[in-house]
Amino acid sequence: YVLLISFSRNFNFLLLWSVSLMCFFQNVCFPLHVRLGNHTKRIADYSEKCASENRQALIRVDGPYGNLSFNYRRYGSLVLVSGGIGITPAISIIKDIYEKGEAKQPKKSYHCMKTVHLIWVMPFEADATLFLDQLLIYRELSMHEPSLPLLEVSIYVTREKSVHKNESRPIFYSRPDLQRMMNECTAQAVEASSSSILIFACGPGRYATWCLFY
Numbered sequence: 001y002v003l004l005i006s007f008s009r010n011f012n013f014l015l016l017w018s019v020s021l022m023c024f025f026q027n028v029c030f031p032l033h034v035r036l037g038n039h040t041k042r043i044a045d046y047s048e049k050c051a052s053e054n055r056q057a058l059i060r061v062d063g064p065y066g067n068l069s070f071n072y073r074r075y076g077s078l079v080l081v082s083g084g085i086g087i088t089p090a091i092s093i094i095k096d097i098y099e100k101g102e103a104k105q106p107k108k109s110y111h112c113m114k115t116v117h118l119i120w121v122m123p124f125e126a127d128a129t130l131f132l133d134q135l136l137i138y139r140e141l142s143m144h145e146p147s148l149p150l151l152e153v154s155i156y157v158t159r160e161k162s163v164h165k166n167e168s169r170p171i172f173y174s175r176p177d178l179q180r181m182m183n184e185c186t187a188q189a190v191e192a193s194s195s196s197i198l199i200f201a202c203g204p205g206r207y208a209t210w211c212l213f214y
Contacts, residue, residue: 082120116151
């Protein structure tokens, strides 16, 4: 992700904490995903004001951070645990697996992966709208393309209750039982004859710590 440094009325600088920058390995597209809130609204207002006055908005960029230096294609099962905006690297990995697999080698497997599990935890359901439709497309693709690993998506909303039930959306209104889910992922990996499992976590420290000692 990218941090844009603090807003000041004197120096016209901005602070935007909840911005994610994703690099997709097969192209040079860098989409920005901004989590809406009171502060980001002030940034939008500031940008509009600068545009109306025909002047540039001054923004200082710090980052990006993170380095996915491991080769996740070497593992039979991949478990991605994401909290909030920590979904960013997981989405980049998923797009690399399913878009590259579809576009470049649709009939030939070029990896060891048999299953990919995404566990995404967020406070509010609206946060899922950033990527939910795309994730459902990848999940459907994984069911019909033998060369691609099966994608399972589980989204957990912790601060809202369900207002309507939709069986096609993998959204649960509770905190995840990570112990149970990891046991299920392990059992599925054994059933699929996967010899190794990679667990990748990005988000609140408690999730990363739990995965570390699983």
